[in-house]
Amino acid sequence: MNTAAVPGLVAVVLVTLVTLAIGTWGLRFSRTTSDFFVASRTVRPALNASAIGGEYLSAASFLGIAGLLLVGGADMLWYPVGWTAGYLVLLVLVAAPLRRSGAYTLPDFAEARLGSRAVRAACSLLVVGIGWLYLIPQFEGAGLTLRTAIGAPEWAGPVVVGGVVLANVTSGGMRSVTFVQAFQYWLKLTALLVPVAVLLVVWWGDGRPHARAGADGWSVPVAGDGGIGLYTTYSLIAALFLGTMGLPHVVVRFYTNPDGRAARRTTVVVLALLGLFYLWPPVYAALGRVYAGRLVAEGRSDVLVLELPRLMLDGLGGDLLTGLVTAGAFAAFLSTSSGLAIAVSGVLTQDVTTRLVGEQRGGVAAFRLAAVVAVVIPLVGALLVRNVGVAQSVGLAFAVAASTFCPLLVLGIWWRRLTDAGALAGLAAGGLGAGGAAIATLAGYSPGGWAGALLGQPAAWSVPLAVLVMVGVSLATAGREPAHARRFLVRLHTPEVLGAGPG
Amino acid sequence: MSPMRTDRRWRRGRLGSEADRAAFRALHQASLAAPALREGLTTQSAERAVRHLRNLLGTPAVAITDTEAVLAWDGLGQHHVEQAAAVGLLAIEKGTTRTVDRGQLGCTTNGCPIRTGVVSPLVVEGRVLGTVQAFAPTPTAGLVRATEEVAEWVSGQLALAELDAHRNRMIEAEVRALRAQISPHFVYNSLNAIASFVRTDPDRARELLLEFADFTRYSFRRHGEFTTLAEELRSIERYLLLEQARFGDRLQVTLNVAPEVLPVVVPFLCIQPLVENAVRHGLESVEQVGQLTIVAHDRGHEAVLEVEDNGVGEDPDKVRRALAGDASLDSVGLGNVDARLRATFGDDYGLVVETAPGAGTKVIVRVPKFAPGVTV
Numbered sequence: 001m002n003t004a005a006v007p008g009l010v011a012v013v014l015v016t017l018v019t020l021a022i023g024t025w026g027l028r029f030s031r032t033t034s035d036f037f038v039a040s041r042t043v044r045p046a047l048n049a050s051a052i053g054g055e056y057l058s059a060a061s062f063l064g065i066a067g068l069l070l071v072g073g074a075d076m077l078w079y080p081v082g083w084t085a086g087y088l089v090l091l092v093l094v095a096a097p098l099r100r101s102g103a104y105t106l107p108d109f110a111e112a113r114l115g116s117r118a119v120r121a122a123c124s125l126l127v128v129g130i131g132w133l134y135l136i137p138q139f140e141g142a143g144l145t146l147r148t149a150i151g152a153p154e155w156a157g158p159v160v161v162g163g164v165v166l167a168n169v170t171s172g173g174m175r176s177v178t179f180v181q182a183f184q185y186w187l188k189l190t191a192l193l194v195p196v197a198v199l200l201v202v203w204w205g206d207g208r209p210h211a212r213a214g215a216d217g218w219s220v221p222v223a224g225d226g227g228i229g230l231y232t233t234y235s236l237i238a239a240l241f242l243g244t245m246g247l248p249h250v251v252v253r254f255y256t257n258p259d260g261r262a263a264r265r266t267t268v269v270v271l272a273l274l275g276l277f278y279l280w281p282p283v284y285a286a287l288g289r290v291y292a293g294r295l296v297a298e299g300r301s302d303v304l305v306l307e308l309p310r311l312m313l314d315g316l317g318g319d320l321l322t323g324l325v326t327a328g329a330f331a332a333f334l335s336t337s338s339g340l341a342i343a344v345s346g347v348l349t350q351d352v353t354t355r356l357v358g359e360q361r362g363g364v365a366a367f368r369l370a371a372v373v374a375v376v377i378p379l380v381g382a383l384l385v386r387n388v389g390v391a392q393s394v395g396l397a398f399a400v401a402a403s404t405f406c407p408l409l410v411l412g413i414w415w416r417r418l419t420d421a422g423a424l425a426g427l428a429a430g431g432l433g434a435g436g437a438a439i440a441t442l443a444g445y446s447p448g449g450w451a452g453a454l455l456g457q458p459a460a461w462s463v464p465l466a467v468l469v470m471v472g473v474s475l476a477t478a479g480r481e482p483a484h485a486r487r488f489l490v491r492l493h494t495p496e497v498l499g500a501g502p503g
Numbered sequence: 504m505s506p507m508r509t510d511r512r513w514r515r516g517r518l519g520s521e522a523d524r525a526a527f528r529a530l531h532q533a534s535l536a537a538p539a540l541r542e543g544l545t546t547q548s549a550e551r552a553v554r555h556l557r558n559l560l561g562t563p564a565v566a567i568t569d570t571e572a573v574l575a576w577d578g579l580g581q582h583h584v585e586q587a588a589a590v591g592l593l594a595i596e597k598g599t600t601r602t603v604d605r606g607q608l609g610c611t612t613n614g615c616p617i618r619t620g621v622v623s624p625l626v627v628e629g630r631v632l633g634t635v636q637a638f639a640p641t642p643t644a645g646l647v648r649a650t651e652e653v654a655e656w657v658s659g660q661l662a663l664a665e666l667d668a669h670r671n672r673m674i675e676a677e678v679r680a681l682r683a684q685i686s687p688h689f690v691y692n693s694l695n696a697i698a699s700f701v702r703t704d705p706d707r708a709r710e711l712l713l714e715f716a717d718f719t720r721y722s723f724r725r726h727g728e729f730t731t732l733a734e735e736l737r738s739i740e741r742y743l744l745l746e747q748a749r750f751g752d753r754l755q756v757t758l759n760v761a762p763e764v765l766p767v768v769v770p771f772l773c774i775q776p777l778v779e780n781a782v783r784h785g786l787e788s789v790e791q792v793g794q795l796t797i798v799a800h801d802r803g804h805e806a807v808l809e810v811e812d813n814g815v816g817e818d819p820d821k822v823r824r825a826l827a828g829d830a831s832l833d834s835v836g837l838g839n840v841d842a843r844l845r846a847t848f849g850d851d852y853g854l855v856v857e858t859a860p861g862a863g864t865k866v867i868v869r870v871p872k873f874a875p876g877v878t879v
Contacts, residue, residue, distance in 0.1 A: 042733060043762045102768060102879075104804055104872035111875055177801065178763055255872060256763050258733065346803040367803060483547070491878070 007323030008149025015330045016164055022180045042258040043178055049269030051178045052253050054185035055339035057277060059141030060394035062188060062332040067301035069285030070292070074220060075233060080278035082240025084271060090245045091267040096260030097413045097492035104255045105347055106248060106405055113412045115482045116420035122427045124351045126404050127248045131344035132378045133397040133438060135337060139382035142333045148303045149326040155383055162379040165337045169345065169371045178256060184335035185273065191328020192280045195309050195321040199287055202312050211289035228453045231460060236395065239459035243398030246405025248347070249339035259496045284308060305329070345370035385442050396438035403430030403462035407470050416489055418470065419480040426470025433462035532559040533656065540660035543668060544632050549574035560649055562637045563616040569633040570595055580617035580638065583608065591634040594622040598631055600651050602642055616640045621647050623654035627662045674846060696749040711748050714741045722772070729879050732799065732806065733765040735774050739797070742775065746782055754782065755792055760799040764806035768877050769870050770843045776836025777810045777866045784814030784864055804872055811865040822856045848874050
């Protein structure tokens with residue numbers, strides 16, 4: 001290890017310690033009654049939105065986008081656009097009704113809406129699957145970051161992040177999880193914003209050099225290759241726009257809102273925060289075009305954000321900025337992985353491990369066992385699977401979510417005639433379609449031409465397929481429509497202000 | 504469900520006799536109708552059950568009525584629906600099974616299989632609730648017997664439904680009792696404490712009076728079985744403010760609440776009795792300051808609440824008896840809260856009480872963030 005590793009190492013250790021500290025002792029409300037009412041201190045939309053942002057902005061956002069843009073050009077802008085616009089769809093179609101349903105997790109919603117244990121079980125399975133699919137790239141990214149920052153071997157990053165997350169989750173250390181995650185958002189934003197400001201000044205000082213003119217379609221917003229490129233682009237858009245609402249760790253956070261109105265407000269703030277964040281990765285990519293062409297040639301574009309400060313600045317300045325972006329990247333892994341691990345182990349506890357451990361030993365043992373399972377399996381996955389870009393594999397998790405939970409949520413909230421059989425069939429069609437494609441891609445199977453495009457970006461066919469199956473089977477089994485469907489929908493869509501009010 | 508499984512296993516192994524299989528089929532049909540009937544006799548439940556009853560009886564049409572009107576009709580001859588209510592009255596008046604002949608039905612439609620009927624009353628605890636009616640082309644003694652048996656079985660299910668309703672009413676009554684339990688002492692003492700501030704600190708007296716008004720409004724509210732933890736805690740804080748006004752520095756309260764759990768839905772007044780107990784225990788030891796700690800943690804899919812005092816504690820055996828429902832003990836609230844939590848969330852979610860004489864008391868409540876059917 002050389003001196004160049006010091007800033008990165010310090011950053012990683014600091015972020016870990018601060019995360020653990022806030023999590024454990026955290027800014028909890030500890031008050032005597034002579035102060036104001038604790039109960040009125042529900043989580044405000046702004047705080048909750050920061051927490052959602054912190055949990056949502058993963059390694060793919062922090063590292064992946066800049067790298068993709070550097071290589072792929074403007075058509076990769078659909079990633080940040082889609083990741084943000086997903087919240088717009090969530091806001092319009094899902095946020096408030098989902099909160100009013102009282103569901104904590106997606107399986108909860110399915111059970112409340114359709115009154116079926118089978119659909120619940122299917123949803124639990126999908127939550128775990130999507131969670132793992134999303135965790136793998138986080139761990140991979142951690143390996144990448146630690147290798148770049150401190151020259152650690154590639155397995156070290158996943159193991160360190162996995163270990164910290166596991167310790168955090170099992171010790172009950174995520175007690176003030178909202179504060180931890182909100183802190184992580186602002187940390188990530190700072191870690192991206194400060195270096196880019198400095199680097200822009202450097203660029204200006206250098207006389208505003210342009211990238212070497214490579215008229216290779218870098219600025220065209222649709223991937224090349226005619227029909228296939230168009231399909232890939234639209235498929236990506238479908239996956240990202242519709243997948244956000246099916247991410248387990250995002251949905252769980254909506255429960256913290258006191259009511260449907262607050263859920264909507266939170267979503268609006270999330271949109272603003274994400275918009276603010278996603279302005280900057282493209283700037284890194286543009287600067288990378290000027291200063292870091294070497295990374296493209298070496299196929300290490302994912303580390304652009306981490307390397308750019310040193311490539312543009314020598315000495316202490318470069319070291320400090322490297323430390324800062326490393327801290328941001330590490331925060332991205334920790335927060336997203338923690339959120340996912342909690343969501344996945346919550347579902348595992350409810351539906352699996354409580355039965356395994358037995359009720360005598362109680363909830364804590366069951367939750368710990370679930371957390372171990374939730375973290376270790378994707379960790380092993382990350383060590384086995386290599387060389388799938390961070391952003392692409394996150395994209396696959398989105399595609400599965402878009403093909404399963406999006407139809408379930410949208411139809412469940414807006415269509416009275418959805419039945420349990422229809423939901424089950426649709427989940428199976430979407431899950432097997434998109435999930436199968438994702439697994440094939442992760443396993444390294446990528447034929448060329450249309451077959452490759454259909455497998456690599458399944459959303460454009462798997463989402464309509466899931467919707468059609470869900471609607472078709474529901475209509476065919478109209479007799480199974482749950483008896484309480486109408487009443488339930490009325491509750492989902494009735495604004496709280498119409499209710500009896502306080503008292 | 505289980506009769507069907509038995510049925511299948513039998514067929515896979517050795518074929519049961521025809522009589523065996525007929526019995527299994529009948530039991531299976533009965534088990535399908537049972538859940539609806541266990542909800543009591545309403546249009547919805549009758550509509551869901553009537554199809555299975557017709558399969559059970561094997562007649563062209565079956566109707567279920569209450570004492571006034573037809574609740575559900577399944578099968579052919581829809582034009583007879585109007586008559587069913589009048590036919591039902593025959594059996595309701597007499598309280599016994601009656602047959603209806605061609606003349607009374609007076610059907611002129613060609614090919615209509617509804618020529619005669621059997622009407623049997625549904626009797627629960629000596630009251631006639633309605634009738635089951637089976638219609639067929641020809642009257643047979645077998646049909647009369649079968650209809651009578653089915654009516655008796657349906658009556659049994661309805662009796663169970665009444666039992667369920669009765670139990671729910673019991674729980675409701677207990678909640679009402681809990682509300683009424685806002686003890687006269689507390690009202691009297693609070694008003695006295697407020698009165699003592701009227702001259703010395705009128706502003707505080709006014710504030711306390713408003714808190715008192717809000718507290719009673721919440722505690723006496725009539726609608727809704729459930730509330731959010733935020734509302735419950737708010738009411739508890741009001742209660743504690745009033746108690747502190749009375750006891751001053753002798754009662755010290757610490758609240759430590761994770762804001763994430765505030766939206767959790769809990770049974771109405773499920774924490775407050777625990778706090779009242781804790782205040783009472785905490786202040787029974789005169790020589791020291793009563794310390795009361797209320798903690799709410801976020802544990803993923805559950806919320807955990809702890810109410811702890813440093814008071815005299817209690818004999819664990821007594822607490823066990825109180826939780827088992829022995830009302831002679833002074834921790835009345837404990838058994839009630841425990842029963843309601845179990846009734847709402849299942850047996851995994853009872854109260855946990857850690858206590859010993861002289862060692863204070865800690866009551867732990869776990870509630871899931873989501874349970875089907877539990878909403879504000």
